[in-house]
Amino acid sequence: MSAERPQDTPNGAAESTVLGKRVDRRRALSVLIGGMAAAAGAASACSPLSAMTDEEKEAKRLAWREYIKGNYRTMTEAERAETIARLEHLAKVKQGTDVTIQSTGAQPGVVFGYAFNISKCQGFRSCVEACINENNLDRRAATQYIRIFEMEDGVIDLDHADATFQHEVPAEGHFYLGTQCFQCADPPCVKVCPVGATWQEPDGITVVDYDWCIGCRYCMAACPYWARRFNWSAPEVPAAEVNPNQHYLGNRARKVGVVEKCTFCIHRTRQGRLPACVEACPTGARVFGNLLDPKSEIRWVLANKRVFRLRRI
Amino acid sequence: MHLKPFALSALQLATSGGRRYHLWMGSLTLLMLVGAYAYSVQLRYGLGVTGMNDHVSWGLYISNFTFLVGLAAAAMMLVLPAYILHDVDFSRAVLMAEAVAVAALVMCLAFVVVDIGNPLSGWHLIPGIGYLNWPRSLLAWDVLVLNGYLLLNLAIPFYILYSRFSGRQPSKKRYLPWMYVAVMWAVSIHLVTAFLLAGLPARPFWNTALLGPRFLASAFTAGPAFVILLLGLIRKETTYVISEGAFSKLALITTVAAQINLVMLGSELFYKFYSPTHHGINARYLFFGLDGHNALVPWIWTAIALNTVATVALMIHPIRRSHRWLMMACAVLFVGIWVEKGIGLVVPGFVPSPLGEIVEYTPSLVELGVTAGVWALGMFVLTVLVRVALPIELGEVRSPYIQEERVERIVRPRGTRPQRRDDRPVRTR
Ligand code: SF4
Numbered sequence: 001m002s003a004e005r006p007q008d009t010p011n012g013a014a015e016s017t018v019l020g021k022r023v024d025r026r027r028a029l030s031v032l033i034g035g036m037a038a039a040a041g042a043a044s045a046c047s048p049l050s051a052m053t054d055e056e057k058e059a060k061r062l063a064w065r066e067y068i069k070g071n072y073r074t075m076t077e078a079e080r081a082e083t084i085a086r087l088e089h090l091a092k093v094k095q096g097t098d099v100t101i102q103s104t105g106a107q108p109g110v111v112f113g114y115a116f117n118i119s120k121c122q123g124f125r126s127c128v129e130a131c132i133n134e135n136n137l138d139r140r141a142a143t144q145y146i147r148i149f150e151m152e153d154g155v156i157d158l159d160h161a162d163a164t165f166q167h168e169v170p171a172e173g174h175f176y177l178g179t180q181c182f183q184c185a186d187p188p189c190v191k192v193c194p195v196g197a198t199w200q201e202p203d204g205i206t207v208v209d210y211d212w213c214i215g216c217r218y219c220m221a222a223c224p225y226w227a228r229r230f231n232w233s234a235p236e237v238p239a240a241e242v243n244p245n246q247h248y249l250g251n252r253a254r255k256v257g258v259v260e261k262c263t264f265c266i267h268r269t270r271q272g273r274l275p276a277c278v279e280a281c282p283t284g285a286r287v288f289g290n291l292l293d294p295k296s297e298i299r300w301v302l303a304n305k306r307v308f309r310l311r312r313i
Numbered sequence: 314m315h316l317k318p319f320a321l322s323a324l325q326l327a328t329s330g331g332r333r334y335h336l337w338m339g340s341l342t343l344l345m346l347v348g349a350y351a352y353s354v355q356l357r358y359g360l361g362v363t364g365m366n367d368h369v370s371w372g373l374y375i376s377n378f379t380f381l382v383g384l385a386a387a388a389m390m391l392v393l394p395a396y397i398l399h400d401v402d403f404s405r406a407v408l409m410a411e412a413v414a415v416a417a418l419v420m421c422l423a424f425v426v427v428d429i430g431n432p433l434s435g436w437h438l439i440p441g442i443g444y445l446n447w448p449r450s451l452l453a454w455d456v457l458v459l460n461g462y463l464l465l466n467l468a469i470p471f472y473i474l475y476s477r478f479s480g481r482q483p484s485k486k487r488y489l490p491w492m493y494v495a496v497m498w499a500v501s502i503h504l505v506t507a508f509l510l511a512g513l514p515a516r517p518f519w520n521t522a523l524l525g526p527r528f529l530a531s532a533f534t535a536g537p538a539f540v541i542l543l544l545g546l547i548r549k550e551t552t553y554v555i556s557e558g559a560f561s562k563l564a565l566i567t568t569v570a571a572q573i574n575l576v577m578l579g580s581e582l583f584y585k586f587y588s589p590t591h592h593g594i595n596a597r598y599l600f601f602g603l604d605g606h607n608a609l610v611p612w613i614w615t616a617i618a619l620n621t622v623a624t625v626a627l628m629i630h631p632i633r634r635s636h637r638w639l640m641m642a643c644a645v646l647f648v649g650i651w652v653e654k655g656i657g658l659v660v661p662g663f664v665p666s667p668l669g670e671i672v673e674y675t676p677s678l679v680e681l682g683v684t685a686g687v688w689a690l691g692m693f694v695l696t697v698l699v700r701v702a703l704p705i706e707l708g709e710v711r712s713p714y715i716q717e718e719r720v721e722r723i724v725r726p727r728g729t730r731p732q733r734r735d736d737r738p739v740r741t742r
Contacts, residue, residue, distance in 0.1 A: 067433070071444055141361075147668065158669035159594065179668060188515060194452040195437040196444045214437055215360075215430020218452050220370040224515035226666045230370060230430065232361035256359040257430025312667050313514040 059093045062086045071196060072209040072248060084248060091253060099244040101252050104270040106203035112183065112264050113204070113291040113298050114278075115307060120285035121176040123148055123169035130280030131180075134265060135251040136243055138235035145229065145262040146180045146277060156310075178285070179310070180277075181206065181227035181262035189219035189228060198259070204291075205264050207249035215257040224312040228261045264288070315479040315712040322478070322710050323701045330700065333550070338696065341689045348686010351679045352427055360430055363680040368672035369663040373680050374428035376655035377687070378421055380535070382459070382506045383528060383654065385417035387536020389466065389499035391566070392492060408702050409547070410540050411470045414499075416695035418463045423687045451509040458502045465495040470698075474705045480715035503528050510662065518595035518662045521584075527577045528654075533570035535650040537563045538643035543699070545640050553703055564633050571624040571646060578617070578653075598671070599661035606664070608673045613657045619649030 052060070069075070069083055084101045091099045128146045137143040149161035153173050161177070170176070187206045190199050197213040200206045220228045234256040246252040247267035254260050265275035269288075273279075278286040289298035301307065330338075355362050365372045388410040426432055437443035438456060447453040469491055476483035507528040510519035541563045548555050585596040597603060602610045623646040632638040665671045676684075704710040 071437075074444075149668070159591070159665065161669060163668070163670060188513070192450050192452060192513070194446050194450045194456065195434075196446045197437070212434070212437055213431065214434045216425075216428070216452060217370045217430070218450070218509075220367070221510075221662070222513050222515055224667050226368075226668045226670070229367055231359070232366065233359040255431075259430075 055093065059090065062090055066090070066211065069211065071212045073196070073199065080248070087248075087252065095239045095242070097239050097242045097244060099242065099246050099252070101246045101248055102267060102270075103248050104267075106201045106205075107270060109290075109292055111202075111204045111291045112269060113289065113302075114182070114264065114275075115287045115298060115301050116178050117283075117285040117287070118175055118177050120283045121148070121178060121281075122283055122285075123150055123165070123171070123174075123176040124282060126280045126282055127178065127277035127286065130276040131262070133241065134243055134268075134276035135262075136235075136237045136246075136253065138231065138254075139238065139241070140236040141232060143229050143235070143260075145227070146178055147226070149177045149179065150174050151177060177310075179225055179227070181264075182225060182310070183264065184224075188222040188224065192218045192222045194218065201249075203270070205249075205266055205269075206261070207263055207266065208259055208261060209249070210252070210254050210258045210260065213258040215259065217259065219259060225310075228259050230259050231256050315475070315714060318712045318714065319475060319478050322705075322712075326701045326704060326710065327697045334700075338693065341693045341696070344689035345686050345693065348683050348689060351682030351686060354679050355427070355683060356432075360428075362677060364675045364677045365680075366672060366674075368666050368670060369660060369674035371428070371659055371663070372674055373656065373676045373684050374424045376659040377684060378424040378428070379506060379510070379528075379659060380651055380655040381417045381421045381424065381691075383503055383532030384536050384539060385414045385421060385462065385466075386499040386503040386529075387532040387534075388414040388417065388540065389462075389495055390533065391537060391540065391563070393496055408470060408473075408706055409543055409699060410536075411466055412695055412698035412702060413536070413540060413543065414466045415463065415470075415698060416691045418459065418466065419694050420687050420691035421459060422463070423690060424684075427683050427687065451505065451512055454505045455502075455509055458498065458505050462495070462498050462502050465491060465498060469495060470702065474702055477708060478705050478710070479712050500529070503532055510658075515667050516595075516662045517592035518599075519658075520592075521581070523577060523581060527574070527581070530570055530574040530577055531650050531654050534567060534574050535647050535654075537567040537570070538646045538650075541567065541643045542640060542647070543695075545636065547699065547703070551703070553707070560636075560639070561634070564627065564639055567643065567646065568624070568627040568633065571620070571627060574650075575620060575624055578620075594665060594669075595661045598664050599657065603665065603671055606671050606673055608675065609657065609661060609664075612652055616649045616652035616657055619645050620653065623649060 066083065066086055069079070072080070075083070080103050084103060087101055088099055091097050125146075125148050128144050128148065131137065131146050132139075132144060135145065137145070147163045149158060149163050150165045150169075150171060151157060151161045151174060153175055156177065158177075165171070183200070183204050183206050185204075187198075187200055190206060193213075194216060195212060195214055198206065198208045198219055215230070217230055220230060231254055235254050237253075243251060245267055247263075247270070250263045250266040265273075265277075269275055274288055275286075278288045287298050287301050289296035291298060291302075293299065363372060363374075391410045392407050426435075429435070438445055438453075440447075445453045445456070447457065469488055472488050473483045504525050507525040510516070511521065511524040514520050541560065544555050544559065544563070547553055582596075582600075585593040586600075589597070594603070598606065599609050599613050601607070623642045626632050626638065626642045627646075632642065660674050664673060
């Protein structure tokens, strides 16, 4: 099965004009802040500011700055650097982890695509495991981006497939099909988001700004591949297992009440590495690469193999 | 200005009443407190305390939301015959209908707020400081039309009541144009909400052209049915006279809409089941269950039975004309539509998932508590609005600053027949 191929001109252009008119959020929010300050004053009666250590005060201040920041797309480079510094500091304070959050942008001349070989996959789910570790997925809710469906030979019928199999694989007379976010060309989830918290990057990756998402879950209803996950409770990743190599639009710490999804391991792929699932697969069932590079493996597969798109709408 | 006495009178009216009134308001307050507690639990631990999950990502809250948008829309569409066709019998019903619209909208907005995972980021929706993805996102449309509709429905009755309160005849020239706008707007809020669901090809259960019209038909059934119940209650509990004409007209509207609603349900069923395709799988889950999963089956058949029985009953003239039976039929219809268009519409859209996985949904206690609280809030708002609006509309409560003789000319003694509007003295400057 082949990847959904992003259009030649992804929505990037349209988006930047829509969001192009920059707002002085700080000034606009000053009114809001006045009201909030009063509320905060009332709240601090419970935990008097004077009783807080300097560190706690600093954390509170940073959390507040985080609360009033804007959509990632409207931030200047300086603002992005500031928020990243704050987030890194907060990770240190909250969990004692030293994380590095990148904001690497899409590389010119790159549109990512991915293909999955249903003849090769044996249902080991090494990719699922690797994805969980790489992307700091919530361990308590056992969030998974990748789903491996076991089906009887002969027909692709997801309605009678089993994604929760717990037996020795590969099972006799069965084959396996993996799903995750395919980074659609014209993503239905992007269109429906009321606040523009999710969008497609120029390299075809659809991302979520976790700090801008309001958690309405409209995008989950719109996704034809059931690729989006919601943080129903505060996500938990043990400090020792946190992957410190993070991206603002990727595997950084998420919070309760927001949506997340597969980003083709944006923190790796934008630096020229393969996604974790591709690297982890022992059978080589996963092919990933730059669709615009005629010499890439994915282009070779698309040109020389019998491929199809997994359509759900 | 009569603003201060207006507010004071309103407050006084809302807080005074017989024992039963206080009992009613007391119980509602209690329920609201329960809801507030349940919501505080949800705020602390996240939406994980509800029955929703990654598969069924909308549940009871959004179900109630879609239903209540219909109630809000239908209430306002009743205004049409009253003000535009100059049907005087109707005028009181209309004021009630507007109160229903406001209460329903308050509930709608409350259900959206409690459903949102990150309500503190609500400001992200405000154009200017945030970013509203309009016109691309149907949810952005919904935010706009619902709030606009709320404004209209607050402003128009306020103008009318405030004029009466200050002893002036509300000027038709001023409010009638807005009334037309509001009626049109009512259609739009319901269509937009239907399109919000119908616009998702990933969910074939909703992705049908009939969804919008079906929404309107069911709204036109449940809305007037609710107004009939409300008027019946007012008639029983207070001394206000509500004319037979209002009842019979509302009953007729309800009956016709209920019939249309059933016809649409029938064509939907035919389309989904005569030549079943893969896209009918959600309907199969809803009506017959799938592989032993059938949580919604009893609900939907009960709803259909209620709808059918009530619709048939309403078509029989003696039943429709008898007060007791009419009330009963309307109550049955209201519940039937609430199930059909609430849980029975939203949840099956998610089961099975687009990848064919079946995960069922049962609301949690917290969710039920919040839902009860929001309904109590709506009923509270409705009661207050009705309690304040009726005496003012009837001229029993007036601003103390109006000159004596003008009051006398307008006030109608309790228990007498309402005067025809044309006979009322027109204030001359
Ligand atoms: S859940 Fe978040 S990303 Fe998804 S539509 Fe709502 S605001 Fe947008």
